[in-house]
Amino acid sequence: MNPTNLKNRNLISISDYSKEEYLKILDLAEEFEKYPRQDTLKDYVIASLFFEPSTRTRLSFESAISQLSGQIVGFTDASSSSTQKGESLKDTIRTVCNYSDMIVMRHPLDGSSRYAGEIATVPLINAGDGSNQHPTQCMLDLYSIRKTQQSLDNLKIALVGDLKYGRTVHSLVEAMSNFNTEFHLVSPVELKLPSTVKRFIKNANLNYYQYTELEDVMDVADIVYMTRIQRERFSEPLEYEKVKNSYILTKDLLQGSKDNMRVLHPLPRVNEITEDVDDHPKAYYFQQALNGIYVRQALLTAILGLK
Amino acid sequence: MNPTNLKNRNLISISDYSKEEYLKILDLAEEFEKYPRQDTLKDYVIASLFFEPSTRTRLSFESAISQLSGQIVGFTDASSSSTQKGESLKDTIRTVCNYSDMIVMRHPLDGSSRYAGEIATVPLINAGDGSNQHPTQCMLDLYSIRKTQQSLDNLKIALVGDLKYGRTVHSLVEAMSNFNTEFHLVSPVELKLPSTVKRFIKNANLNYYQYTELEDVMDVADIVYMTRIQRERFSEPLEYEKVKNSYILTKDLLQGSKDNMRVLHPLPRVNEITEDVDDHPKAYYFQQALNGIYVRQALLTAILGLK
Amino acid sequence: MNPTNLKNRNLISISDYSKEEYLKILDLAEEFEKYPRQDTLKDYVIASLFFEPSTRTRLSFESAISQLSGQIVGFTDASSSSTQKGESLKDTIRTVCNYSDMIVMRHPLDGSSRYAGEIATVPLINAGDGSNQHPTQCMLDLYSIRKTQQSLDNLKIALVGDLKYGRTVHSLVEAMSNFNTEFHLVSPVELKLPSTVKRFIKNANLNYYQYTELEDVMDVADIVYMTRIQRERFSEPLEYEKVKNSYILTKDLLQGSKDNMRVLHPLPRVNEITEDVDDHPKAYYFQQALNGIYVRQALLTAILGLK
Numbered sequence: 001m002n003p004t005n006l007k008n009r010n011l012i013s014i015s016d017y018s019k020e021e022y023l024k025i026l027d028l029a030e031e032f033e034k035y036p037r038q039d040t041l042k043d044y045v046i047a048s049l050f051f052e053p054s055t056r057t058r059l060s061f062e063s064a065i066s067q068l069s070g071q072i073v074g075f076t077d078a079s080s081s082s083t084q085k086g087e088s089l090k091d092t093i094r095t096v097c098n099y100s101d102m103i104v105m106r107h108p109l110d111g112s113s114r115y116a117g118e119i120a121t122v123p124l125i126n127a128g129d130g131s132n133q134h135p136t137q138c139m140l141d142l143y144s145i146r147k148t149q150q151s152l153d154n155l156k157i158a159l160v161g162d163l164k165y166g167r168t169v170h171s172l173v174e175a176m177s178n179f180n181t182e183f184h185l186v187s188p189v190e191l192k193l194p195s196t197v198k199r200f201i202k203n204a205n206l207n208y209y210q211y212t213e214l215e216d217v218m219d220v221a222d223i224v225y226m227t228r229i230q231r232e233r234f235s236e237p238l239e240y241e242k243v244k245n246s247y248i249l250t251k252d253l254l255q256g257s258k259d260n261m262r263v264l265h266p267l268p269r270v271n272e273i274t275e276d277v278d279d280h281p282k283a284y285y286f287q288q289a290l291n292g293i294y295v296r297q298a299l300l301t302a303i304l305g306l307k
Numbered sequence: 308m309n310p311t312n313l314k315n316r317n318l319i320s321i322s323d324y325s326k327e328e329y330l331k332i333l334d335l336a337e338e339f340e341k342y343p344r345q346d347t348l349k350d351y352v353i354a355s356l357f358f359e360p361s362t363r364t365r366l367s368f369e370s371a372i373s374q375l376s377g378q379i380v381g382f383t384d385a386s387s388s389s390t391q392k393g394e395s396l397k398d399t400i401r402t403v404c405n406y407s408d409m410i411v412m413r414h415p416l417d418g419s420s421r422y423a424g425e426i427a428t429v430p431l432i433n434a435g436d437g438s439n440q441h442p443t444q445c446m447l448d449l450y451s452i453r454k455t456q457q458s459l460d461n462l463k464i465a466l467v468g469d470l471k472y473g474r475t476v477h478s479l480v481e482a483m484s485n486f487n488t489e490f491h492l493v494s495p496v497e498l499k500l501p502s503t504v505k506r507f508i509k510n511a512n513l514n515y516y517q518y519t520e521l522e523d524v525m526d527v528a529d530i531v532y533m534t535r536i537q538r539e540r541f542s543e544p545l546e547y548e549k550v551k552n553s554y555i556l557t558k559d560l561l562q563g564s565k566d567n568m569r570v571l572h573p574l575p576r577v578n579e580i581t582e583d584v585d586d587h588p589k590a591y592y593f594q595q596a597l598n599g600i601y602v603r604q605a606l607l608t609a610i611l612g613l614k
Numbered sequence: 615m616n617p618t619n620l621k622n623r624n625l626i627s628i629s630d631y632s633k634e635e636y637l638k639i640l641d642l643a644e645e646f647e648k649y650p651r652q653d654t655l656k657d658y659v660i661a662s663l664f665f666e667p668s669t670r671t672r673l674s675f676e677s678a679i680s681q682l683s684g685q686i687v688g689f690t691d692a693s694s695s696s697t698q699k700g701e702s703l704k705d706t707i708r709t710v711c712n713y714s715d716m717i718v719m720r721h722p723l724d725g726s727s728r729y730a731g732e733i734a735t736v737p738l739i740n741a742g743d744g745s746n747q748h749p750t751q752c753m754l755d756l757y758s759i760r761k762t763q764q765s766l767d768n769l770k771i772a773l774v775g776d777l778k779y780g781r782t783v784h785s786l787v788e789a790m791s792n793f794n795t796e797f798h799l800v801s802p803v804e805l806k807l808p809s810t811v812k813r814f815i816k817n818a819n820l821n822y823y824q825y826t827e828l829e830d831v832m833d834v835a836d837i838v839y840m841t842r843i844q845r846e847r848f849s850e851p852l853e854y855e856k857v858k859n860s861y862i863l864t865k866d867l868l869q870g871s872k873d874n875m876r877v878l879h880p881l882p883r884v885n886e887i888t889e890d891v892d893d894h895p896k897a898y899y900f901q902q903a904l905n906g907i908y909v910r911q912a913l914l915t916a917i918l919g920l921k
Binding site for chain 1: 344585
C-alpha cells in the first residue's frame with residue numbers, strides 16, 4: 001500500500017497515520033484554507049453519530065461537510081438513537097453503513113471507535129471515544145503549530161494542566177515525538193503524564209522536563225498548550241475541586257514569553273485562561289478552532305478518495 | 308381516480324394502497340436501487356417530525372431524501388417541539404404544513420397519523436404511530452421478500468415472536484394475504500396473532516398454521532420473519548421477562564432449511580438472532596434495512612408526483 | 615451609513631431598525647412570497663443555535679434557509695451544547711462564528727442576544743431571548759397586518775391577553791407606534807401593558823384605551839391580536855391558573871366585527887381561540903405563520919448583503 005494513500009482507511013487513533021500522512025493532510029488542509037467552499041462532497045451522505053453531546057466537534061465537522069456541499073444524517077446524543085431499545089453498537093453501525101458513505105462517530109466508551117471501525121463497511125473517523133483518542137483534534141493542533149511556527153521541527157512545547165487524563169495531550173505528545181520536540185510538562189503531581197505516553201518521547205530519544213508551576217515554562221516555550229481539567233474525567237468530585245484552579249494563564253504571565261510563542265487550547269475553556277488574554281496577539285485558540293474546519297475537510301476528502 | 312396514482316395521497320396504513328399500488332412502488336424502488344443518487348427532490352423541503360426517537364427509520368428517511376438532494380427540517384424527539392408548551396397536534400401539523408412540501412411523522416400514540424393526515428394540507432407519510440401502523444416498513448419487507456424469492460406469489464412465510472403486539476407482523480399479514488401466501492405463525496400462547504389480523508387471511512381463503520416452537524417451521528418456510536419482543540409494548544415487566552428469550556434463531560437452526568430461505572428482521576434486534584447468523588448467506592436483515600432507502604425514495608417521489 | 619442598508623447589522627430588537635428599514639424588509643418579503651425557492655443562500659452556512667426548544671421559530675428559519683438552498687448547522691436545545699461542560703456563552707459564540715456566515719440564536723435569558731451580538735464576528739439574528747425580544751416575530755406580524763389591511767397606517771389594533779409579559783405585544787406596540795395606530799388594550803388588571811411600553815405610544819402622540827372584556831373591542835378593531843397566557847412566564851402557578859381562561863375568542867364573538875378585521879396570534883395557541891374559529895375567513899393566524907418564511911428570507915438575505 002502506498003503509505004500516503006488514505007482512501008478508505010479509518011482514522012481511529014493518531015497512531016494509524018505515519019508522519020508522512022500527517023504532513024499530507026496538513027498540506028491538503030492548507031489548500032482548503034484557501035478555498036473552503038467547494039462542491040467536493042456533493043452527492044455524498046456523511047453519518048454524524050454523536051453518542052454523547054459535543055457542540056464544537058460536531059458543528060466543526062458538520063460545517064466542514066456543509067461547506068463542501070455534502071449531506072449529513074445522524075443524531076446529536078444517544079437518547080435519540082436505537083441504543084435505547086437495547087440495540088448493540090455493532091447493529092447500529094452495520095445499519096448506518098447502509099445509509100451513508102462515511103461515519104463520523106463520538107462515543108463515551110474508550111475503544112468503541114476501534115470496534116466500530118472494524119464492523120463498518122464504510123470508512124469511519126473517530127471524533128472522540130471517551131478518554132481514549134480524538135485524532136482530528138490532534139491534526140488541527142499540528143496544523144495550528146505548523147502555521148504559527150512555520151515548521152513542526154525542533155520546537156519547545158509546554159503542555160499544561162491535566163496531563164494524566166487529557167487525551168488531546170497524549171495524542172499530541174505521540175505525534176510531536178516525530179519532530180524532534182522538547183517537551184515541557186506542567187501539571188499537579190497527581191495529574192502527571194502517564195509513563196505509557198512518556199514512552200513515545202523516550203523511543204524517539206527526546207527530552208522532557210516536568211514542572212508544577214506554570215510560570216517556569218513561560219519564557220522557554222514556543223507553544224503553550226493549555227488544557228481544561230475536565231470534571232467529567234474524575235470519579236471523585238473532591239479530587240476535581242482540589243486541582244481545578246491549579247493553572248490559570250493570565251495576561252501578566254505572557255510578559256517575557258518569546259515573540260513567536262502562541263497559546264493553544266483545545267476548548268471548551270472553563271477558567272484556565274482569563275478572558276483578558278483572548279485579544280492578545282499571542283492568543284491563538286479561536287483561530288485554532290477555525291483550523292479544525294480545514295483539517296476535517298482534508299481528512300474527509302482524502303479518506304473518500306476525492307483528493 | 309386512477310387506482311395507481313399515488314400523487315398527493317397520504318400513506319397512513321398499508322390498507323390505504325391496493326395490491327397494484329404496492330407493486331407499482333416496488334417497481335419504482337427497483338429503479339432507485341439502480342440509481343439512488345439523483346436530483347429528484349432538489350428544491351423540496353420535507354418535514355421529518357419524530358415525536359419519539361427512532362434512529363433507524365429516521366436516518367433511513369433522511370438518507371433517502373438527502374440522496375435525492377432534498378432538504379429536511381424537523382425534530383428528533385418531542386422534547387424539542389412546541390408540544391411542550393401545550394400546543395395541540397392539530398396546530399403543530401397545520402403550522403408545519405406551511406414550512407414543508409410533505410410530512411414524515413412518527414408519534415407514540417395509535418391513530419395519531421390518521422388524525423394528522425386529515426388535518427395536513429401537504430401529503431403525510433406515517434413512519435410509525437404507536438403499536439398501530441408502520442407502512443413503509445411493510446413496503447420494504449415486501450420489496451425484500453420479492454427480491455429474494457423473485458415473486459411475492461405462493462410463498463410460505465413463517466412469522467416468529469411477538470405476533471400480538473408486533474405492528475410490522477400485522478401489516479405484513481395484511482399485505483401478503485393478496486399473494487396466495489401460506490402463513491406459519493410461531494409465538495408463545497400469550498402473544499398469538501389477534502383474530503382481527505387473522506381475518507385478512509381468512510377473507511382471502513388462505514391457510515395459517517400455529518406453532519409454539521421455532522424449529523417446527525425451519526424446514527418449511529421460504530421466509531422466516533423474526534421479530535423483537537419489545538419491552539416498551541408490555542405494561543407488565545414480569546410478562547416481558549417470561550417470554551423475552553422464547554425464540555432465538557441460531558446458526559444450528561438454519562440446517563435443513565430450504566436453499567431459497569432467507570431470514571428477515573425489521574430491526575433493531577436484541578438477542579433473538581445470534582450474531583453468528585449475521586454472516587450466513589441466508590441472513591438478509593441488514594440488506595433488508597438498506598432496501599428501506601429505495602422503497603422510501605419510491606414513496607416520497609410517487610406521492611410528490613415526481614415519478 | 616445608508617439608513618436602509620442592513621448588511622452585516624445584527625437584528626436583536628425591533629428598535630435596531632428604523633421605520634424605513636421595516637418597510638424595506640416587508641417589500642423584500644413580498645418578493646420572496648412570489649418566489650420563495652431560490653439559490654440565494656447556496657454556499658452559505660447558517661448556525662441555528664437554540665439554547666431552548668422552539669419548533670415553530672426554528673422550523674420556520676430552517677425552512678426559510680433550506681428553500682434558498684442554504685446549509686444549517688446547530689443545535690435544538692442546550693443539552694447538546696458545550697454549555698454543559700461549563701463553557702461561557704461568549705466562547706460558544708466566538709467558536710460558532712468560525713463555523714458559519716450568520717447566527718440565528720434563541721436563548722432563555724433576557725439580554726443574552728444583545729451580549730452575543732456584541733461578541734459575534736458574523737451577523738446575529740435574535741430568535742427570542744427570554745421574555746425580552748423576538749424581532750422576527752414582530753416583522754412577520756407587521757407583514758401580516760399590512761397584507762390584510764393593505765397599509766400599516768391609521769389602523770385600530772386590539773391587543774388581547776398577557777400584555778405584561780408578552781414580548782411580541784411589546785415589540786408590536788413599539789413598531790406600530792410609527793404608523794398612527796390607535797391601540798385597544800385588553801387584559802386582566804394584573805397583566806396590563808407596562809408603562810415602559812406605553813411610552814412608545816405617548817411619545818408618538820397616539821391614543822390607547824384599556825379594557826378588561828374582550829367583547830368591548832370586537833366591533834372596533836381592524837386587527838385583533840390574541841396572545842397566549844404563557845405558563846412559563848409565571849413564577850407563581852396559582853396566578854397562572856387564575857387568569858389563563860380570561861380571554862377566549864369564539865366564533866360568536868366574531869359577529870359584528872368589521873369586514874376587514876382579521877384575527878392574528880403568534881402561536882402556539884393553547885385554548886384562547888376556539889378551534890371552530892380556525893376555518894373562519896377572518897382567522898389569519900396560520901397564514902401569519904407562513905408569512906414568517908418570507909420575512910425571514912428577507913432578513914437573512916438583506917443582512918448577508920445578498921438583496
